[in-house]
Amino acid sequence: MAEEIYGKPGSAGIVQTRYYTFAAPPGELELQCGEKIGPVTLAYETWGTPDRAGKNAILICHALSGSAHAAGYHSPEDKNPGWWDWYIGPGKAFDTDKYFIICSNILGGCTGSTGPASVNPATGRPFGMSFPLITIADMVKAQHALVKHLGIEKLLAVAGGSMGGMQALQWTISYPDEVESCIAIATSASLSAQGIAFNEVGRQAIFNDPNWNAGDYYDSAIPVAGLSLARMIGHITYLSEKHMHEKFGRNFQKSGMQPVSGSSEFMVESYLRHQGIKFVERFDANAYIYITKAIDFFDLNGDYGGSLVNAFENVLANYLVASFTSDWLYPSDNAKEIVRALRVNGKNVNYTDIDTDNGHDSFLLPNDLLEKNISNFLRNEYRQSTQ
Amino acid sequence: MAEEIYGKPGSAGIVQTRYYTFAAPPGELELQCGEKIGPVTLAYETWGTPDRAGKNAILICHALSGSAHAAGYHSPEDKNPGWWDWYIGPGKAFDTDKYFIICSNILGGCTGSTGPASVNPATGRPFGMSFPLITIADMVKAQHALVKHLGIEKLLAVAGGSMGGMQALQWTISYPDEVESCIAIATSASLSAQGIAFNEVGRQAIFNDPNWNAGDYYDSAIPVAGLSLARMIGHITYLSEKHMHEKFGRNFQKSGMQPVSGSSEFMVESYLRHQGIKFVERFDANAYIYITKAIDFFDLNGDYGGSLVNAFENVLANYLVASFTSDWLYPSDNAKEIVRALRVNGKNVNYTDIDTDNGHDSFLLPNDLLEKNISNFLRNEYRQSTQ
Numbered sequence: 001m002a003e004e005i006y007g008k009p010g011s012a013g014i015v016q017t018r019y020y021t022f023a024a025p026p027g028e029l030e031l032q033c034g035e036k037i038g039p040v041t042l043a044y045e046t047w048g049t050p051d052r053a054g055k056n057a058i059l060i061c062h063a064l065s066g067s068a069h070a071a072g073y074h075s076p077e078d079k080n081p082g083w084w085d086w087y088i089g090p091g092k093a094f095d096t097d098k099y100f101i102i103c104s105n106i107l108g109g110c111t112g113s114t115g116p117a118s119v120n121p122a123t124g125r126p127f128g129m130s131f132p133l134i135t136i137a138d139m140v141k142a143q144h145a146l147v148k149h150l151g152i153e154k155l156l157a158v159a160g161g162s163m164g165g166m167q168a169l170q171w172t173i174s175y176p177d178e179v180e181s182c183i184a185i186a187t188s189a190s191l192s193a194q195g196i197a198f199n200e201v202g203r204q205a206i207f208n209d210p211n212w213n214a215g216d217y218y219d220s221a222i223p224v225a226g227l228s229l230a231r232m233i234g235h236i237t238y239l240s241e242k243h244m245h246e247k248f249g250r251n252f253q254k255s256g257m258q259p260v261s262g263s264s265e266f267m268v269e270s271y272l273r274h275q276g277i278k279f280v281e282r283f284d285a286n287a288y289i290y291i292t293k294a295i296d297f298f299d300l301n302g303d304y305g306g307s308l309v310n311a312f313e314n315v316l317a318n319y320l321v322a323s324f325t326s327d328w329l330y331p332s333d334n335a336k337e338i339v340r341a342l343r344v345n346g347k348n349v350n351y352t353d354i355d356t357d358n359g360h361d362s363f364l365l366p367n368d369l370l371e372k373n374i375s376n377f378l379r380n381e382y383r384q385s386t387q
Numbered sequence: 388m389a390e391e392i393y394g395k396p397g398s399a400g401i402v403q404t405r406y407y408t409f410a411a412p413p414g415e416l417e418l419q420c421g422e423k424i425g426p427v428t429l430a431y432e433t434w435g436t437p438d439r440a441g442k443n444a445i446l447i448c449h450a451l452s453g454s455a456h457a458a459g460y461h462s463p464e465d466k467n468p469g470w471w472d473w474y475i476g477p478g479k480a481f482d483t484d485k486y487f488i489i490c491s492n493i494l495g496g497c498t499g500s501t502g503p504a505s506v507n508p509a510t511g512r513p514f515g516m517s518f519p520l521i522t523i524a525d526m527v528k529a530q531h532a533l534v535k536h537l538g539i540e541k542l543l544a545v546a547g548g549s550m551g552g553m554q555a556l557q558w559t560i561s562y563p564d565e566v567e568s569c570i571a572i573a574t575s576a577s578l579s580a581q582g583i584a585f586n587e588v589g590r591q592a593i594f595n596d597p598n599w600n601a602g603d604y605y606d607s608a609i610p611v612a613g614l615s616l617a618r619m620i621g622h623i624t625y626l627s628e629k630h631m632h633e634k635f636g637r638n639f640q641k642s643g644m645q646p647v648s649g650s651s652e653f654m655v656e657s658y659l660r661h662q663g664i665k666f667v668e669r670f671d672a673n674a675y676i677y678i679t680k681a682i683d684f685f686d687l688n689g690d691y692g693g694s695l696v697n698a699f700e701n702v703l704a705n706y707l708v709a710s711f712t713s714d715w716l717y718p719s720d721n722a723k724e725i726v727r728a729l730r731v732n733g734k735n736v737n738y739t740d741i742d743t744d745n746g747h748d749s750f751l752l753p754n755d756l757l758e759k760n761i762s763n764f765l766r767n768e769y770r771q772s773t774q
Binding site: 201208209210229245250269 | 578597612620623628653656660718
């Protein structure tokens with residue numbers, strides 16, 4: 001996810017992060033791996049107001065490095081709006097004058113929710129690598145408890161890009177009766193072998209950092225170098241070659257030929273290092289490991305007998321699916337595979353392959369066509385659900 | 388460069404690596420960075436016999452992780468042929484019954500030639516990071532001394548893939564009168580921003596390894612984890628997404644969902660780790676840093692006033708240029724740019740964009756079309772030069 005945040009006139013305003021802690025009956029949340037965890041806390045933010053009929057609630061799901069802070073500002077002094085501020089606010093695609101918008105941080109994350117950095121009640125120490133394996137379906141299960149807690153019977157829509165799109169798809173499978181519609185952007189029913197490979201080298205970068213210490217670093221120096229390198233690797237895959245060429249080309253940050261050393265020469269090198277270093281300030285290395293594993297394991301083909309058509313057999317939602325022509329991490333073919341499987345099942349799908357040079361990061365960037373598609377899709381869904 | 392070596396019936400036979408040590412006048416080789424180095428040793432191998440007229444010598448240049456051992460075997464017990472055995476041997480594309488083939492290891496390398504692991508005569512200790520910056524033109528300059536030493540006035544051809552192709556192109560610019568023809572495969576006149584980015588994260592993986600110790604590890608534990616990770620990152624870029632999908636898909640090496648740990652789950656993960664570990668046994672981390680820097684700095688556009696047309700203004704060679712449709716590290720467009728610039732200068736160019744799913748590694752793999760193109764091109768060049 002890009003570090004640059006694109007604020008749009010018409011802000012959702014000041015928002016506070018809230019926390020919901022729950023002990024699912026019988027006291028713990030049962031995970032897909034068979035283990036139980038509890039109590040579970042989810043950080044979340046909301047914008048807009050629920051209508052009386054309870055028909056206007058939308059859940060936003062975030063990607064690998066996102067948080068509950070999807071729109072607006074945390075204080076009047078705050079200069080950085082939420083990560084999807086371009087799309088969420090009054091009059092925007094996710095219109096906060098009209099809809100009640102919720103964004104929940106994920107289970108297994110590190111920005112307010114229960115994750116590997118949380119204290120294990122059984123030991124009084126941070127979980128670290130003793131945290132149980134989390135899947136996309138587990139993230140959705142925890143979000144479901146939050147949505148119930150907020151008194152919402154049925155979501156008008158669940159929406160997200162990248163890993164957020166995986167959650168949105170999973171919602172329609174896990175809770176078909178509780179989702180009117182699904183907006184899945186720059187996502188896939190399962191990550192490619194190449195995508196898994198990139199996640200794995202990122203994890204190896206963390207494992208190789210002596211400060212990682214098998215995940216037990218919360219009382220000592222953190223694995224700055226490893227997490228930073230994982231982020232650098234990730235960033236290459238979020239941009240298209242063309243975008244990188246246009247942004248950096250072969251331009252030098254420092255002049256000419258430098259002695260071989262750790263110092264930057266090409267602009268693209270210093271850009272990546274800057275992204276890596278900034279990331280470490282706000283993210284936990286163990287969470288990075290757990291979340292990338294959840295992405296790798298997500299497999300709507302494999303989990304349903306090798307058939308995506310089977311996976312969508314019982315869904316009831318209407319779908320908006322969008323991909324970006326220059327996205328090589330979650331290429332358009334992945335989206336088309338989802339669209340095909342839904343249509344074989346006779347589901348209602350609106351699909352657009354958006355022409356852009358910005359690679360996978362496109363889902364975070366201002367895009368008129370994406371905005372219009374979301375806006376129209378939601379208007380239509382809202383009209384239908386309130387008829 | 389792939390670890391798998393493809394031997395073809397009709398071996399070049401047993402070959403011994405030889406070494407040429409020279410002190411270029413006035414005793415040292417002057418490098419592009421301004422520093423001087425000497426004495427310089429180059430490891431090389433040869434196959435076939437020079438003809439009387441001295442018209443049949445071909446120089447093979449290797450890629451990032453290659454060596455002088457391009458064909459045949461080092462002993463009767465040796466099970467692994469040289470890295471381009473498919474293309475070099477009796478009756479093969481580089482026909483050792485007909486041509487005198489030389490393959491030289493590069494200056495700055497680690498398989499027998501002077502490089503960062505060599506002892507600095509001034510200190511009696513390995514150079515490490517005090518080794519001077521090496522460029523592709525420096526590698527070519529050292530090879531030129533070897534070719535003169537072997538009594539060759541003019542090469543029938545200089546050939547290589549990837550970084551080997553960069554050297555081949557550079558030969559025709561540095562020594563236009565001494566090269567009849569050039570075979571440049573899966574290469575570029577300058578690496579893309581994305582390519583630089585991948586090289587940089589590989590270097591960072593090495594820098595992050597505490598055993599790297601600023602390049603001073605020759606008396607202690609070597610940076611196994613860092614170099615291995617750099618190789619893993621590289622390997623992803625050598626394969627196409629399609630090839631990875633077909634080879635590994637989302638298949639598991641170990642069954643099902645494993646606890647989050649350093650252990651492999653997906654086949655693609657264990658494949659990459661295996662590649663990484665094998666590489667460390669035969670390659671020096673500092674050499675990896677120096678060679679990737681040489682690749683990054685190679686720039687026939689930038690070095691000639693931003694114009695590739697200028698770069699080729701004075702070349703005299705005929706060219707065979709080949710690219711592979713699925714190569715995203717050195718994409719076909721890079722080759723086409725070379726071809727265009729040569730044609731603007733009225734040079735004789737034979738270009739083929741070869742349809743394959745094997746990505747950048749294609750230049751190392753058996754390919755009938757590539758073989759035929761090289762074979763025909765060389766036959767023609769040889770006929771012309773001996774007329």
